[in-house]
Amino acid sequence: SMLDGTGPEWLSEEVKTGTTIIAIEYNGGVVLGSDSRVSAGASVVNRVMNKLSPLHDKIYCALSGSAADAQTIAEMVNYQLDVHSMEIGEDPQVRSAATLVKNISYKYKEELSAHLIVAGWDRRDGGQVFATLKGLITRQPFAVGGSGSSYVYGFVDAEYRRGMNKEDCQQFVVNTLSLAMSRDGSSGGVAYIVTIDEHSTEEKVILGNDLPTFFDQ
Amino acid sequence: MATLTVNRAALGGFSFENCKRNALLEGEANKVGCSLPSARKTGTTICGVVFKDGVILGADTRATEGMVVADKNCSKIHYISPNIYCCGAGTAADTEMTTQIISSNLELHSLSTGRLPRVATANRMLKQMLFRYQGYIGAALVLGGVDCNGPHLYSIYPHGSTDKLPYVTMGSGSLAAMAVFEDRYKPDMEEEAAKQLVRDAIAAGIFNDLGSGSNIDLCVITKGKVDYLRPHDEANKKGVRTGDYKYKRGTTGYSLLITHRRHDVFISSMEMMSEVTCVL
Numbered sequence: 001s002m003l004d005g006t007g008p009e010w011l012s013e014e015v016k017t018g019t020t021i022i023a024i025e026y027n028g029g030v031v032l033g034s035d036s037r038v039s040a041g042a043s044v045v046n047r048v049m050n051k052l053s054p055l056h057d058k059i060y061c062a063l064s065g066s067a068a069d070a071q072t073i074a075e076m077v078n079y080q081l082d083v084h085s086m087e088i089g090e091d092p093q094v095r096s097a098a099t100l101v102k103n104i105s106y107k108y109k110e111e112l113s114a115h116l117i118v119a120g121w122d123r124r125d126g127g128q129v130f131a132t133l134k135g136l137i138t139r140q141p142f143a144v145g146g147s148g149s150s151y152v153y154g155f156v157d158a159e160y161r162r163g164m165n166k167e168d169c170q171q172f173v174v175n176t177l178s179l180a181m182s183r184d185g186s187s188g189g190v191a192y193i194v195t196i197d198e199h200s201t202e203e204k205v206i207l208g209n210d211l212p213t214f215f216d217q
Numbered sequence: 218m219a220t221l222t223v224n225r226a227a228l229g230g231f232s233f234e235n236c237k238r239n240a241l242l243e244g245e246a247n248k249v250g251c252s253l254p255s256a257r258k259t260g261t262t263i264c265g266v267v268f269k270d271g272v273i274l275g276a277d278t279r280a281t282e283g284m285v286v287a288d289k290n291c292s293k294i295h296y297i298s299p300n301i302y303c304c305g306a307g308t309a310a311d312t313e314m315t316t317q318i319i320s321s322n323l324e325l326h327s328l329s330t331g332r333l334p335r336v337a338t339a340n341r342m343l344k345q346m347l348f349r350y351q352g353y354i355g356a357a358l359v360l361g362g363v364d365c366n367g368p369h370l371y372s373i374y375p376h377g378s379t380d381k382l383p384y385v386t387m388g389s390g391s392l393a394a395m396a397v398f399e400d401r402y403k404p405d406m407e408e409e410a411a412k413q414l415v416r417d418a419i420a421a422g423i424f425n426d427l428g429s430g431s432n433i434d435l436c437v438i439t440k441g442k443v444d445y446l447r448p449h450d451e452a453n454k455k456g457v458r459t460g461d462y463k464y465k466r467g468t469t470g471y472s473l474l475i476t477h478r479r480h481d482v483f484i485s486s487m488e489m490m491s492e493v494t495c496v497l
Contacts, residue, residue, distance in 0.1 A: 043392065048382070
């Protein structure tokens with residue numbers, strides 16, 4: 001059949017965003033971070049993909065899992081949020097965006113294999129982070145996801161402190177991504193950081209050699 | 218309001234109608250001892266690059282059916298709209314039909330908007346169709362064009378994910394071509410340098426990948442102009458025989474008379490062979 005394993009990998013292997021993604025809330029906003037590697041089997045098909053996808057001006061989501069599923073969910077929710085925000089006449093709430101993502105993830109949970117972390121800022125509740133794994137929706141102070149997250153659960157649990165300010169959060173995100181990317185084969189490339197607060201949405205790229213280094217034999 | 222797309226949107230989920238038909242046909246064929254033809258794949262190296270004034274798409278020209286070359290000079294760069302072209306790798310029929318369907322829908326859309334179509338529109342239409350078929354349409358595409366927002370290049374995978382990048386490669390020869398790009402790509406190249414780069418990338422695929430071969434086709438798309446160079450480079454010209462077994466006109470033929478003589482063998486003397494020992 002055309003999808004057997006004897007052909008080139010990208011024909012039979014689904015394109016996955018190997019990934020490490022993280023989102024963290026601070027007083028006044030959120031910081032999201034992701035790596036940039038997209039793999040199909042053992043082949044890296046895109047080494048600079050920005051997995052932090054905008055759902056609205058002040059709401060972003062981080063993509064992981066199957067690239068096609070994640071991109072499609074993000075684009076659908078982007079469209080639905082545009083319509084919703086026009087209907088209510090103001091900027092949508094982060095909880096609304098997370099609910100839209102959850103609705104798709106839950107209804108098609110058997111067919112889809114993507115996990116999106118939704119994070120943003122709204123006027124009502126400030127900075128918020130929502131995890132939507134497998135169709136649940138839960139607000140958390142921070143969330144990690146993707147194959148690289150397994151390697152950094154210990155680090156984030158030990159290093160997270162309540163009441164961090166914006167710069168501390170950004171440094172925390174960069175450190176986490178750097179550690180995960182050095183240990184997880186499916187994560188790598190550059191690090192994308194997005195900081196959302198009341199006044200602005202700032203996107204930043206940190207290239208490979210500018211990432212912090214830790215103990216490395 | 219009348220709908221403007223020829224393609225009727227599927228009512229959710231994958232339609233298995235053709236699978237039932239195929240199973241039936243296969244049964245019928247096996248009964249008479251034949252087998253259904255296997256899907257012809259374009260082994261392929263395809264690539265695209267964004268340069269200063271536009272995009273350049275490149276492709277090889279070999280189509281394979283298993284281990285046999287089915288077509289030595291097939292065209293893998295498909296027309297989507299006057300300013301957008303698309304290279305296709307994977308199952309030949311899938312790339313051909315998918316690009317034709319989207320080309321048709323895009324033309325209707327363009328007539329409706331009254332504007333030149335945008336590359337992002339073609340990208341959305343292609344990815345939404347491929348996602349709907351969950352990867353069963355084996356079409357991996359490199360989509361490139363120039364529109365009102367400048368030059369754009371996308372790679373589209375069979376499951377429906379897309380990447381927007383300055384240079385992309387697809388197909389079984391993609392790793393060889395990507396190696397050339399990663400070494401020599403620079404942003405804002407001139408047209409001649411970019412054409413040479415794409416030519417070299419496809420050549421790397423042709424000579425290092427068994428599924429790719431024959432000639433190199435290029436398509437240079439700039440604002441207001443498209444150069445469809447087929448072939449741009451005949452990298453594998455069929456060799457010319459240097460000799461010929463045919464006799465020239467006017468040659469006189471003759472034959473040699475051979476007589477056989479019988480020789481009688483006489484034994485005149487017998488010599489005793491002394492013992493010889495061999496020493497290594």
